[in-house]
Amino acid sequence: MITSSTLQFLKELAQNNEREWFHAHAGAYAAAKQNVLNTAQALMTEICRFDASLNYVDPKRCLFRIARDTRFSHDKSPYKPNFGLLFHALGTKAKAGIPGYYLHIQPDNSFVSCGIYCPPPDILRTIRKSIYDNWEEFNAILHPPTPVAWEGLYRDEDALKRVPNGFPKEHPSAPCLMLKHFYLLVPLTDAALQSPDLTKKAAGHYQTMQPFNRFMEEAIGGTDN
Secondary structure (H helix, E strand, C coil): CCCHHHHHHHHHHHHCCCHHHHHHCHHHHHHHHHHHHHHHHHHHHHHCCCCHHHCCCCHHHCECCCECCCCCCCCCCCECCCEEEEECCCHHHCCCCCCEEEEEECCCCEEEEEEECCCCHHHHHHHHHHHHHCHHHHHHHHCCCCCCCCCCCCCCCCCCCCCCCCCCCCCCCHHHHCCCCEEEEEEECHHHHCCCCHHHHHHHHHHHHHHHHHHHHHHHCCCCC
């Protein structure tokens, strides 16, 4: 589970996002990072119970760097006010457009998600075509017969305003085809993060989302692209 001190560190970092402050609190960062890695190790064990493809990859390889790349950003804040983990056999080295299990840790804005974020143009076209060609299968995955914690695909603000060229705008898949990212998301409260059963519940969400990841893998031809 995530400790209150880890969340407190992230809260203070958000309020003091400067290199001087960060270096002065290096000990707090190290403790928070270790707490996240310990939680990731426990969560990895739970995920591997139903998805052996992860092969118990070292959680250190799944943790994104907290330092931001500010070269092309108007926001020059040097650090992310969160911890992000991508559970995949290749860890964070997995290429863009490869589905995985993601955990976002940020006070009042944490979540688990599965799917693909920001796929390259060629993979984006492939995914859209697969959704269109296999709409009944895809829609059944989004709306399974048993209750789930998500409500369809998460819709980001950068979704297209019109259906992409080459697809009929009257088709029931049209709202999905306008998306640029394809993932399911379940919010986590701070209390849920600090619960002893966090890893089991998070893995439970991932397991119910697994058919979605499989669809994405098949759409792009596997996970070794």
